[in-house]
Amino acid sequence: MKKYILLSLVAGAMMFASCDPKEDNTTSQIVVLTPDKINAEVTVLQKDGKNINKATVCNHTPLPSKISNGVVTVNGAYAEFTLFLLGENTITVTALNPDGTEITKEWKVNVEVMDVPVPPEYATLTGGFEKTWTWDTELNGGAWGNFGYRGDTGENFAQNGSGTWWSCAPADLSGQMNHSSSGNPTGEEDDNAYMVWSLSGTRIQTFTPEGKLVRQGTFSLDNYGTKIDDWSIGTLTTTAESILFPWQINSGGYAPTDFQVIMLNENKMVLTFIKDPENAGGWSEATFWRFKTK
Numbered sequence: 618m619k620k621y622i623l624l625s626l627v628a629g630a631m632m633f634a635s636c637d638p639k640e641d642n643t644t645s646q647i648v649v650l651t652p653d654k655i656n657a658e659v660t661v662l663q664k665d666g667k668n669i670n671k672a673t674v675c676n677h678t679p680l681p682s683k684i685s686n687g688v689v690t691v692n693g694a695y696a697e698f699t700l701f702l703l704g705e706n707t708i709t710v711t712a713l714n715p716d717g718t719e720i721t722k723e724w725k726v727n728v729e730v731m732d733v734p735v736p737p738e739y740a741t742l743t744g745g746f747e748k749t750w751t752w753d754t755e756l757n758g759g760a761w762g763n764f765g766y767r768g769d770t771g772e773n774f775a776q777n778g779s780g781t782w783w784s785c786a787p788a789d790l791s792g793q794m795n796h797s798s799s800g801n802p803t804g805e806e807d808d809n810a811y812m813v814w815s816l817s818g819t820r821i822q823t824f825t826p827e828g829k830l831v832r833q834g835t836f837s838l839d840n841y842g843t844k845i846d847d848w849s850i851g852t853l854t855t856t857a858e859s860i861l862f863p864w865q866i867n868s869g870g871y872a873p874t875d876f877q878v879i880m881l882n883e884n885k886m887v888l889t890f891i892k893d894p895e896n897a898g899g900w901s902e903a904t905f906w907r908f909k910t911k
Contacts, residue, residue, distance in 0.1 A: 648715075649714045649715060649716055649718070650678070650680065650712065650714060650720060651720060652720040652721060652722045653722070654678070654720075655676070655678045655710050655712055655720060655721075655722040656676070656677045656678050657674060657675060657676040657677065657678065657684075657710045657722070657724075658673075658674070658675045658676075658677070659672060659673075659674050659708055659724040659726060660672060660673045660674075660675075661700075661726045661727070661728070664730065664732055667729040667730045668726070668727055668728055668729045668730070669728065669729070669730050669731075669732035669733065670699055670700040670701075670702075670703070670706075670728045670730070670731050670732060670733050670735075671697070671698065671699055671700060671732070671733050672686075672697070672698050672700055672706075672708065672726060673695075673696070673697050673698075674695065674696045674697075674698070674708060674710065675694065675695055676694040676695070676710050676712075677694075678694075678710070678712050680712040680713055680714060680715075681712065681713045682694055682710055682711060682712040682713070683710075683711050684696040684708070684709070684710050684711075685708070685709050685711070686698040686700060686701065686706065686707070686708050687701065687706070687707055687709075687817055687818075688701055688816060688817060688818060688819055689819070699733045699735065700726070700728050701735075701816070702728060703728050703729075703731055704727065704728060705725055705726070705727055705728075706725070706726050706727075706728055707723055707724070707725055707726075708723070708724045708726060709721055709722065709723050709724075710722050710724075736838060736841060738838050738841055738851065738881060739816060739819075739838060741881055741882065741883060742814045742836070742838075742881070742886075743814050743815060743816040745816060746815070746816055746817075747813055747814070747815045747816070748813070748814050748910065749811050749812070749813050749814075749910065749911040750811065750812045750813075750814060750886060750908045750909065750910060750911065751808075751809065751810065751811040751812070751908065751909060751910075751911040752787045752808055752809075752810065752861065752907070752908065752909075753885065753886075753907040753908050753909035754786060754787065754808060754907075755909070756777070756778050756784075756907065757778050757781065757784045758784065758786050759781075759783075759784025759785050759786050759907075760784075760785070760786065760787055760906065760907045760908070761784075761785050761787070761790065761862050761866075761904070761905065761906055761907070762781065762782070762783045762784040762785045762866065762904070762905060763781075763782050763783055763866045763867070763902050763903065763904055763905070764778075764780045764781045764782050764889075764902075764903055764905055765780045765782060765899070765900035765901070765902070765903070766780075766889075766891045766894070766897050766898075766899070766900065766901045766902070766903040767780075767847075767848055767897075767899055767900075768780030768899065768900050770847045770848065771845075771847065771848040771849055771850070771877075771879045771880075772879075772880075774879060774887075774889075774905075775879045775880035775885075775887045776880075780900075781905075782902075786808075787805075787806055787807055787808045787810065787862075788806060788807060788808060789806075790802075790805070790806035790862055791806040795869075796864045796865075796866055796867065796868065796869075796870065797862075797864050797870055798858065798864065798870035798871075798872065799870075800870075803825070803831045803832075804825030804826070804827070804829060804831060805823060805824075805825060805831050805861050805862055806862070807825065807826050809826035810823070810824065810825055810826055810831075810861055811823075811824050811826075811861075811911050812824070812860060812861055812908070814836070818835065819835050819836050819837060820833060820834070820835055820836075821833060821834050821835065821836055821855060821859040821860060823859070823860065823861055832858055832859065833859070834855055834856035834857070834858065834859025834860075835855065835856050835859070836853060836854065836855045836856075836859065837853075837854040837855070838851070838853065838854070839854065840852045840854055840875070841853070841878075845877065845894060845895070848877065848879070848894075849877035849878055849879055849889070849894075850878050850879065850880070850881065851877075851878040851881070852875055852876065852877060852878065853875070853876045853878050853888060854874060854875050854876075855874055855876070856874065857872040857873075857874050858872040860888075860906065861906070861908070862906070864904075865890055865904045866902070866904045867902065873890040873904075875890075876888040876889065876890055876906075877889045877890065877891075877894060879905075883910065884909055884910050885907075885908070885909055885910075886907075886908040886909070887905065887906070887907055887908075888905065888906045888908075889903055889904065889905045889906075890903060890904045891903035891904070
């Protein structure tokens with residue numbers, strides 16, 4: 618797979634509806650279909666006679682369906698995608714038969730020009746395919762803890778820990794189970810626990826040092842442009858409990874889903890969380906996570 622960085626954006630989708638209700642009746646004559654009976658139109662947009670990295674999909678199959686470009690999946694009969702690869706891309710339509718069986722059909726489409734801008738953060742997080750992140754203990758020996766929100770600039774906090782109140786080493790997290798949702802160690806309380814971030818499915822998988830899967834979830838950069846002056850460079854959204862030790866400090870096991878990104882480059886990632894950051898007072902208690910590439 619070519620490691621080009623790509624973002625998939627969905628401009629619209631209609632749940633279990635046809636692209637043109639006047640033409641398609643999804644409630645009539647429902648039967649059990651085979652994959653070859655999936656009837657969809659996949660159109661790659663063109664510019665100056667060449668295929669660009671944007672496509673539309675219109676599924677006329679009279680069954681509940683979902684459409685995917687390998688990264689983002691849309692429930693419904695219509696989707697617009699920014700495609701991820703220069704060259705061959707795969708779009709799939711999956712339909713659900715009345716008997717509960719799923720059928721899938723693939724379309725191979727060729728992209729000649731990357732015309733639609735692609736945010737580079739997806740590349741940084743996934744390496745364009747998969748990337749492994751682990752705890753970063755190089756600053757003060759800790760990778761998770763609390764600090765005074767905006768006690769200094771985000772840059773100074775990320776680089777030298779300015780404003781840190783308490784920093785916990787991964788091995789000591791086993792003694793911090795009062796902050797977790799289960800109260801039990803999972804094996805991620807170790808310097809060598811790690812996460813694999815994948816472009817395909819925008820998936821996060823968290824592992825113990827021995828490679829045992831602890832949890833998995835997904836991430837999104839749709840709101841990455843949400844920034845806070847002199848503090849965050851963007852916003853990262855995940856499903857709850859996706860990252861290593863994903864809980865807010867002193868919250869009784871609350872797992873944030875929107876993180877302020879303080880640093881993100883090829884080797885380092887610093888995330889923070891405070892509820893209602895725009896209205897939080899200076900030095901209000903916040904939580905941080907420090908990661909590095911493995």
